[in-house]
Amino acid sequence: MPRLIPSLRTVLFRLHWALGLTAGLVLALMGLTGALMSYEEAVTAFANHDRLTVTAGDRPALAPSALVARIEAQAGLKVNILTLADDPAASVHVRFARDPATRARPPAVYADPYDGAVLGPVRLEGVFTTVRDLHRWLLLPGGSKGWGRTITGACVLALLVFLGTGLYLRWPKVHRWRIWLKPSLSRPGRPRWWSLHAVAGTWLIPVYLVMALTGLTWSYPSFKDAATGLLVGERETAKPMRAAGRRAAAEAPADASGPAAVDRAWAAFRAGEGREAGTTLLTLPSPDARAIRIRWLPKGVDDLSARNEARYDAATGLLLATEGAADLPLGRRLMDNILEVHRGRFFGDLFALLFCLAALALPGFAATGLTLYVLRRRAAAQRRPAKPRTAPPALREASR
Structure with missing residues (x-):
């Protein structure tokens, strides 16, 4: 049965x-x-090798506010993030703010950090998108x-x-x-x-x-x-950052606002923790933002899970708080770098x-x-017994 x-x-x-x-x-x-x-990242860098480098010479690099102003004048778009490197011959990777209506992000470009000239869009960015x-x-x-x-x-x-x-x-x-x-x-x-x-x-x-x-x-x-x-x-859902002081606003000059605050924050970063930075992401504040966010990797390190962060007051440009990757517990590092865990890069090359x-x-x-x-x-069809063939009705009648 x-x-x-x-x-x-x-x-x-x-x-x-x-x-x-x-x-x-x-x-x-x-x-x-x-x-x-x-x-x-490796494929994109290979496809854009001619736009990753510039001629430094004796030219001084532009301050972030001046660099942003020249890029925005050429592109007609609002700059959102600048990725800068400690290499004097490296170009700047520029990301623009999303379109308020469609929420689409315009293509990123490379720019010369010394004169703000746009070198061209990032090749293969649309393909990978x-x-x-x-x-x-x-x-x-x-x-x-x-x-x-x-x-x-x-x-x-x-x-x-x-x-x-x-x-x-x-x-x-x-x-x-x-x-x-x-x-x-x-x-x-x-x-x-x-x-x-x-x-x-x-x-x-x-x-x-x-x-x-x-x-x-x-x-x-x-x-x-x-x-x-x-x-x-549950009690540590917010990122633990070390406070840098309570009198930042009181110590600020009267004219330290807008672009001046960004330049002041960048100068303070480069004079402080930024001396050890290799790659730096400078996020420009929106009009209603309270902080200028700077994330950075130490020199010679490309592991995103080792990224550190510093925040500066958007109105004064003074340091608010810092956060080091080494200070975070493993659980927080895993969740903050979930994409790197997903790709396996969190564990090494x-x-x-x-x-x-x-x-x-x-x-x-x-x-x-x-x-x-x-x-x-x-195999199942081969094991299945064949059905007996029946003669057509006309033949059956003729055989009777």
Whole structure:
């Protein structure tokens, strides 16, 4: 008598391949786009190598307010962020403020820090913007508020289901490291594809687990809030910054406002902590902002998780507070650099490469899973008994 209720293994197996034929294809696309973005900075720098350098000579660099004024006069746009380097021959990366109506950000440009001349737009920026939108919400209408984000979020959840069901389905009766970690490529047919699919998945379980959990923070705000509460704590949701003093406003000169405040803050930064800065991001304050934000990396360091921050009064240009990456607990650093954790760069260059290769492997899992499905269906069709052939009605009448 056939069994009416399928076993747990059968249910999980069907769930695994059903998600593989649907969410697996989306995850394959997300893996390809994610791998492209893993080395976005390096690819962009290579494509813009002629715009990354300028001739310094004996020219003094312009103050931020003068530099911004000249760039805005040429571009006709409001500057939002300046990325400056300690190298005298390095150009300035300029990002503009978003359009108030469409919330779209104009293309970034490079500029000469000595005369403010715009050197040209950042090549490949539009390409990577499209790749990023494809990765996050499949280029569907609505962007981050449309169905694309819902679909990709559900597929990330499916990745967690893949990890759990795949581990259960391949759980061996005899535990040996060769069974777990070495594929049996000498086996012919479907066993070879299954071994490659299962063993590669076992190797990459930790990577995909980190990718999925960090990816959910963009798809589901409630999950991000829960992760923040777990890693940071409810009482430490605000960034802890060291106060620099209570008399900043009282010590300010009467004319230290607007552009003068930005220049005063920049001069104070360069005379203080900025002496050790390699790359610096200067965020210009909006009209209603209270602070000028300066983030910086030490010389010779390109790890974004090591980024420090200083804030200056937007009206006076005097230091308000500072924050060092080394002073933050691990949980706060993880949440503040969730993108770097997602890409593996938080753990070092070797892990960044591993995460990139794991992203590239997602299409491979979709391909091997589809191959296994086709081979299984073909084998089942061959085992199915053939139906007896019946003669046409006319022949049956004639034989009587």
